[in-house]
Amino acid sequence: MHPMQCPACKDEVLVTLELHDIEVDYCTGCRGLWLDAGELELLFGDRGMAEGFLHAGATTAEEAPRKCPICNTQMEQHTTDGAHAVTWDGCPHDDGLWLDHGELGAILQHGSDAPGGETIAASLRAMFPAESA
Template sequence: MNCPACKNPMVILELNQVEIDYCTACKGIWLDNGELDLIFTNADQKEIAKSFSVKNDFDEIKRRCPNCKKKMDKVEFENTGIIIDKCVDDHGVWFDNGELKSILISAEEHNSRIIQMLKELFGE
């Protein structure tokens, strides 16, 4: 699968026993539908996945789903200003560099193992 942002081929990484597609060039992450739920392992965290609202007035360039090639929706995570791309047919979601971590932190994610893995992933 190619990166929806910079078109480089993505590599598959394992995060919390979930396989994710990662772009080494722009450090974005693609999660297939359902993988977000697998990463957020308890009920509170699962609510995170439902907290995305579509923002059509956002003027970032629309990216195409690496699976179906349709233009993805821009969705905002609650009112954090963090905007991610989500396939209109629910194939998955795209996080630019650091966005997944920001969401985990803003959701007061206390699973330090995941945070630690993300930090390693993003070289911080």
């Protein structure tokens, strides 16, 4: 697969990081993260847990729209609930999702409240130390 362009910076190419057998695409320019749909489930352990972390509430369009680095379709914005709400961009064709720098940290903070969430949040914080609040 040819390198993906960063959906936020556009002129930067995403680099692939391999962490515990999970591939994450990372932008060295803006430090955003792209997670493929399948990688997301691996990252959180299962789909239910991923949904618990990413629970989408009402969409607030505060961020500039981004295009999916895989299919180039404009992504949909989703906002988590919780005290540290995060707006993330998801491909409407389920290719994956984009997190700006710091958003994973906020999602982990929110997801830690879910049953079993604290263990996953702790291992993800160890994988992404820069995202720890």
